[in-house]
Amino acid sequence: MGKLCDFFHYQLMSSKSINYQFKKKLNSTLGGEAHSYCYQCGACVGDCPAAMYSVDFNPREILLQALLGDEEALTKKDSPIWNCTNCYTCYERCPQAVRPVEVIIALKNICYQKMTASPEVNQIVESVKASGRTVRITSLSDRRRKELGLGEIKSVPTDELKELFEP
Amino acid sequence: MKYAPFFGCMITVKYPQMEAAVRKTARNLGMELVDLEGFSCCPDPIFFKATDKLTWLTIAARNICIAEEAGLDMVTMCSGCTATLSEANFHLSTEPELKEKVNQRLKRIGREYKGTISVRHIVTVLRDDLGIDRVRESVKRPLGGIKVGIHYGCHLLKPSEIMRVDDPDYPTILEKLFSAIGAEIVHHEKQALCCGKACMSENIPEKMTYDVLTSLKKSGANLMGLICPTCFDEFDLGQIKLSRKYNQDLTIPILYYFQLLGLAQGLSPQEVGLHLHKTKTDQIVEKLAGSN
Structure with missing residues (x-):
């Protein structure tokens, strides 16, 4: 139940509105544009090694934050995106061709510009x-x-x- | 058959034993490696790609241009270089707008990406161009009895729409190549797991490496066979650190495919640089000597 309702919970509980400006920025960063096609099915999670080995990393949640344009969570120093192992399994699994790993790399590119990269x-x-x-x-x-x-x-x-x- | 070899940074500088093994075994397979001038880092598909994808693509395209100008296909020996150069070649040959952007930058140095050559990991050249039979025929001293646990690594296979090497979930290419030189393949539970090297967390890669090594040990493999210097880096040094930390013997020799191919072709352990590994390879050498 929890996972299915995350999207609504996130909006209700965090009192954050969607940051369209950040989404636009992500859309204009190579590889980031496909994030909006994510329908939160979670196919990227099952075989994700970083998710398997850490509760702090979940590609579906990262995509959810991208859908909401949560710039702070995604591009702060030590953002969980740096835990991605770059294995490209999510790229294989995603039925929407979102290529989550490429969205994550686009987010890393934004971190580099903001000087919050590792x-x-x-x-x-x-x-x-x-x-x-x-x-x-x-x-x-x-x-x-x-x-x-x-x-x-x-x-x-x-x-x-x-x-x-x-x- | 002629190819432009691209050895990249890790192999050239840190693990030259892999370069030596490739050069010596390629000769025995009738593969001609034509060295070209001016290659740089591929650049690295993890950290460098994380800074600016367009710059990453442009520098990759510059490397591809050098091979294009020579009219040779590129052959890569590292899965990371394969990933960068294959991805760049794929995107630039299928996305005209992107190619235009990259070529605008390349114009500054008098180069132009055209999209006329292909980039291949050397194992695909062995399977598809030379053929498994030729690999088998090059063997003088089959590895009878040596049990190899394969570690595929990620970037040889994925993303499959770009790499087009094998089924990413049920690959067979390395089984074919290791079998051809007389190794016995033993499957292990964590065979398809990523090595974790690209993950910047401290704990995640360590747990992954631990699991791969324990799964290998359990399988009864005599060694791990792989085709990527980054995975090698994680396991060869990693197992020593982890054995100490967990007070458990996790050591197992890690060999690059071409080192094992070299041994099977009759090269000495020194010639393929086994003495440069952190993990002792004596048992393998003894086993080989015993089986012949």
Whole structure:
């Protein structure tokens, strides 16, 4: 009963109205536009590993919050969206082609703009900007490659990459 | 058959033993890897994609452009790189507006995404282009008696409409490849579970890794066979941490498919870099020596 009535409960209990502005923002973020097709069937939950292993993560609830435009819950620091394992099972299961994982990634993109994204995310971007790679080359990596008969690691033309970061 | 190999960051820098195994075994399969200049990070389908999808697509498209300019299909060795490059190739070749946006940025560096090549995880090249028979024929020292518990990982298979590799719920590709080199496949309960590496919670990935490892141990597998360096990262190092934490022996060797293929083709454990693993692989080496 609880799950079925969540949508109405959420509105009644939280005294929040739908934030259409945030929904518009989500619609204009790549991958976020399909969130409105969600009819809360919960097919995304059954095989979601993060939901299986934690009560704090439920893709259907995240989609419900997206339908209501609950910007605070979804894009605050340490938002539950960061617990998604990116396994793409919900993408397979959703009968409405909402692709919940892509909606979650769109929400992460919004967090990045608002500077509420997890610090690891920023580190990865900085690393790619600086060296073109996510993993730092060390003397150990060079030594191991040599030992295995592999060539030196090729440098990445980071000047080209820098041009691509600008909108 | 010629392909442009894309090794990505994890394999190139952190796990070069996987690159060595691919290069040495590909040669024995008659696969020609033509190295191209200028590839960057794919970029990473988890953290980088989480920042700005358009930038993620654009940098992925730049990598694809390099292979397009050479007129070669890309072959990837990491499920993460496969995910990024396949998704980018799919979206850009089916969504003209998106392609236009990406090409506007690529124009700044004198490149253009055209959509003329395909991106494939190397295991699909083995199954579909070279054929399982050729893999089997390349074996000099079959792995008779070695029990392999497979870990599929997520991004080789899903999203299936983009990856088009296998049935995402009942895949067979890795069973076919491991069987072809003489391994005995043992199924385990958590075979299809995600490794958890991309989840940013502390507890969730740990519990998942614990369950995968205990399920593997229960199955009687001698090793875990996989095809993704990120999953490898989670399990090879993860099992040592977890064994300590739970005061329980969760250790089991983790091998990348091409390392095992290399051993079956007659390469030495050193040549495929087994000594670089955190988990000891001595038992596997002994078992192999004993069976031949």
